[in-house]
Amino acid sequence: MKKEILRTEGDVNISPGRTKWMESNNSHKETQHLLAEDERLFLHQSMSTPCIDVLEACNNATICNIQGKSYLDFHGNNVHQVGFANPYVIEQVKKQLDELSFCTRRFTNRTAITFADTLTSLLPKDLNRVLFAPGGTSVIGIALKLARVVTGKHKVISYWDSFHGASMDAISAGGEAVFRQHLGPMMPGAIRIPPPMNNNGFFEDEMKSADYLEYVIEKEGDIGAFIAETIRNTDVQIPSKKYWKRVREICDKHDIILILDEIPIAMGRTGKMFAFENYDIEPDILCLGKGLGGGIIPFAAMVCRERYNIAQNISLGHYTHEKSPVGCAAAQAVIDYIKNEDLLKKVKIDGDWIENELYKLQQKYAIIRNIRGIGLLWGIELRHSHNDKSATEEAEKVMYSCLEQGLSFKVSQGNVLQLSPALTIERHELERALEILDNAFSIL
Ligand SMILES: Cc1ncc(COP(=O)(O)O)c(C=O)c1O
Numbered sequence: 462m463k464k465e466i467l468r469t470e471g472d473v474n475i476s477p478g479r480t481k482w483m484e485s486n487n488s489h490k491e492t493q494h495l496l497a498e499d500e501r502l503f504l505h506q507s508m509s510t511p512c513i514d515v516l517e518a519c520n521n522a523t524i525c526n527i528q529g530k531s532y533l534d535f536h537g538n539n540v541h542q543v544g545f546a547n548p549y550v551i552e553q554v555k556k557q558l559d560e561l562s563f564c565t566r567r568f569t570n571r572t573a574i575t576f577a578d579t580l581t582s583l584l585p586k587d588l589n590r591v592l593f594a595p596g597g598t599s600v601i602g603i604a605l606k607l608a609r610v611v612t613g614k615h616k617v618i619s620y621w622d623s624f625h626g627a628s629m630d631a632i633s634a635g636g637e638a639v640f641r642q643h644l645g646p647m648m649p650g651a652i653r654i655p656p657p658m659n660n661n662g663f664f665e666d667e668m669k670s671a672d673y674l675e676y677v678i679e680k681e682g683d684i685g686a687f688i689a690e691t692i693r694n695t696d697v698q699i700p701s702k703k704y705w706k707r708v709r710e711i712c713d714k715h716d717i718i719l720i721l722d723e724i725p726i727a728m729g730r731t732g733k734m735f736a737f738e739n740y741d742i743e744p745d746i747l748c749l750g751k752g753l754g755g756g757i758i759p760f761a762a763m764v765c766r767e768r769y770n771i772a773q774n775i776s777l778g779h780y781t782h783e784k785s786p787v788g789c790a791a792a793q794a795v796i797d798y799i800k801n802e803d804l805l806k807k808v809k810i811d812g813d814w815i816e817n818e819l820y821k822l823q824q825k826y827a828i829i830r831n832i833r834g835i836g837l838l839w840g841i842e843l844r845h846s847h848n849d850k851s852a853t854e855e856a857e858k859v860m861y862s863c864l865e866q867g868l869s870f871k872v873s874q875g876n877v878l879q880l881s882p883a884l885t886i887e888r889h890e891l892e893r894a895l896e897i898l899d900n901a902f903s904i905l
Contacts, residue, residue: 472872473507474770478857487715489528519545522886533894535870535880539694539725540756543798545886550794557790564784576789579796580762583734584741590770592763592778593788597750598626598725600763603778604746606632607765608718608770609904614685618677620656626693626721634688656693667700670857671707678715686718691736694725695873697833697840705740724750724761729799729884732808732836755795760788808836808884811891815839818895826902828852839880851876855905862901868894
């Protein structure tokens with residue numbers, strides 16, 4: 462298949478920038494050997510294989526390659542809210558492994574029950590039924606199926622450019638066309654609307670996206686659900702409270718199930734345990750994953766309204782590791798750690814600091830068109846000042862320069878540098894990251 466460069470969720474590994482990086486980082490024999498072996502054995506994909514480097518260790522906010530070089534990891538696949546190799550999470554996981562390492566279907570276990578209780582106690586009163594699964598995409602699938610069962614309708618609305626996972630049902634409902642290319646036919650009934658982007662979106666006013674949602678619901682007449690990320694993680698799109706309140710109203714008025722996908726951004730990323738808490742709204746179904754397993758155990762959860770508990774005769778989430786005691790132990794430890802360490806408070810303080818620093822950077826470099834973020838999730842959007850065009854090449858240059866200097870992050874949509882550090886990152890590390898970014902922009 463032709464190697465077109467399609468930039469969406471993250472930066473790609475077939476760009477000229479990548480070739481240059483590989484050529485200038487080819488002196489370490491074992492690294493070269495392992496990268497070649499990896500390339501020989503794994504199926505190639507644009508955002509993973511061939512890979513960029515070989516890791517040997519990870520700890521809190523950093524990852525370390527086999528040559529001993531450390532990178533501050535502001536990417537982390539969004540699993541590192543409590544830091545990599547969090548000692549408390551590891552201790553709890555080890556304890557669980559010694560006690561009960563797996564729970565066979567038809568049986569339950571104390572750890573799963575305790576964690577289900579902990580999770581639902583943090584959520585609005587009526588969000589109190591859970592299903593667990595080994596990954597985010599799986600709980601999205603469960604949510605979509607549950608919405609069909611509850612409403613009797615198969616149609617679902619989502620945003621163009623949204624991402625909800627890589628399986629066939631998730632790419633069908635998702636809005637990134639490149640994820641569907643060459644793969645059809647897709648699941649029927651997915652209808653997409655323009656997202657409420659706060660700059661350079663389809664609508665000048667984000668509320669128009671809400672109006673359009675209602676328009677489509679009324680025109681179609683048989684929509685079951687609306688699925689969206691509360692805050693778009695990859696290119697950091699943050700709707701207003703007014704927008705979300707209006708969407709909630711629309712869903713209530715038309716009996717549409719509101720599925721919020723917070724797989725990458727819950728567990729404190731936005732300064733709240735769950736992102737929807739920033740908006741004074743409640744979802745009907747909430748999807749969690751990634752950092753829920755502490756970056757150690759693949760683990761995800763779907764939480765829904767009590768009244769949706771009506772599918773006794775079907776298996777909506779028939780996953781082998783459903784009531785995983787080890788996954789639940791990790792997730793319990795993540796929540797306990799966030800609370801015990803008062804991490805949400807730290808995120809707010811660090812978020813204010815980073816916002817200030819990023820605005821200073823924007824004053825210095827005209828190519829920085831927009832800074833946006835919340836808590837410890839930030840996006841730096843690059844555009845050419847003379848024509849407002851996406852500065853894709855420059856974004857890649859900044860990224861590779863930062864990698865060279867020991868800071869890793871992803872570039873989303875080709876021109877948004879996404880900064881998503883461990884919430885446990887130390888202030889001097891944040892300072893170092895900003896210094897590295899400044900250096901990278903200065904040599905553009
Ligand atoms: C918003 C969103 N939803 C769902 C998923 C799928 O999660 P997983 O990769 O754990 O299946 C992702 C993964 O990147 C995501 O970013």
